[in-house]
Amino acid sequence: MIDFVDLHCHALYCVDDGAKDENTMESMLDIAYSDGTRYLCFTPHFKIFEFDSEDEMYEQMRRLDRRFKVACKYTCEKYPDMHLFLGNEIMYHADANESLSEKKCHYLGNSSYALIEFEPDSSAFEIESSVLRLLRKGVRPLIAHIERYSAIVKDFSLAKSLKDNGALFQVNARSITKFKFGRIAKFLKLALKKGLVDVVASDSHNATSFSPQLSKAYDVITKNYGHEYADSIFHSKPLAILKNEQIF
Ligand SMILES: [Fe+2]
Numbered sequence: 001m002i003d004f005v006d007l008h009c010h011a012l013y014c015v016d017d018g019a020k021d022e023n024t025m026e027s028m029l030d031i032a033y034s035d036g037t038r039y040l041c042f043t044p045h046f047k048i049f050e051f052d053s054e055d056e057m058y059e060q061m062r063r064l065d066r067r068f069k070v071a072c073k074y075t076c077e078k079y080p081d082m083h084l085f086l087g088n089e090i091m092y093h094a095d096a097n098e099s100l101s102e103k104k105c106h107y108l109g110n111s112s113y114a115l116i117e118f119e120p121d122s123s124a125f126e127i128e129s130s131v132l133r134l135l136r137k138g139v140r141p142l143i144a145h146i147e148r149y150s151a152i153v154k155d156f157s158l159a160k161s162l163k164d165n166g167a168l169f170q171v172n173a174r175s176i177t178k179f180k181f182g183r184i185a186k187f188l189k190l191a192l193k194k195g196l197v198d199v200v201a202s203d204s205h206n207a208t209s210f211s212p213q214l215s216k217a218y219d220v221i222t223k224n225y226g227h228e229y230a231d232s233i234f235h236s237k238p239l240a241i242l243k244n245e246q247i248f
Pocket of ligand 1: 008009010089144
């Protein structure tokens with residue numbers, strides 16, 4: 001079994017709608033480790049428009065750093081071969097470019113890749129122009145849960161165009177095991193068949209209904225698309241992102 005790399009996870013406690021306390025974070029880390037994850041990047045939500053002031057934003061970032069140290073202490077003692085990183089899931093907004101260029105929010109680990117989300121009903125124009133703006137600024141966008149955006153799901157040429165321009169795609173593990181029929185399942189099957197998916201991650205928010213497990217989705221991908229592709233999207237590519245290597 002390969003070491004899983006989870007690049008999208010809300011296990012850092014008391015910083016967003018993820019882990020509600022330290023115990024929940026520890027349980028989530030226990031689940032991730034026992035499921036085979038050895039590299040995990042915390043990606044608490046970052047929505048610049050939700051802060052009332054810059055002071056509030058900087059206080060939140062200091063809070064992330066403090067919680068991250070607590071998490072590292074826990075895994076250092078219990079799981080010394082587990083590697084933790086800090087990032088953000090950044091809701092795209094006109095000010096997001098500035099936040100990224102001024103390092104007000106976190107890229108994935110210390111890489112130049114950033115996990116970017118959009119509103120589910122964002123238009124094709126909004127998504128495409130935002131991605132181009134990020135790329136021009138030197139940010140390499142990994143689009144979070146690509147299957148969630150109706151503009152992309154209903155127009156596969158948009159997905160191909162985004163990829164051609166340099167965007168990377170992340171899919172939620174739960175979507176792979178959950179959607180068997182319907183337009184999201186159809187989109188995912190085509191995207192996986194064409195090799196458009198770069199990363200599968202948990203996007204986990206708790207230790208019960210939305211936990212950081214990747215193995216079930218890994219088995220589905222291995223069975224349907226082969227272990228080589230499964231290994232690349234659960235291990236090699238996400239690890240290359242953390243190492244800030246070029247992804248093709
Ligand atoms: Fe998320």
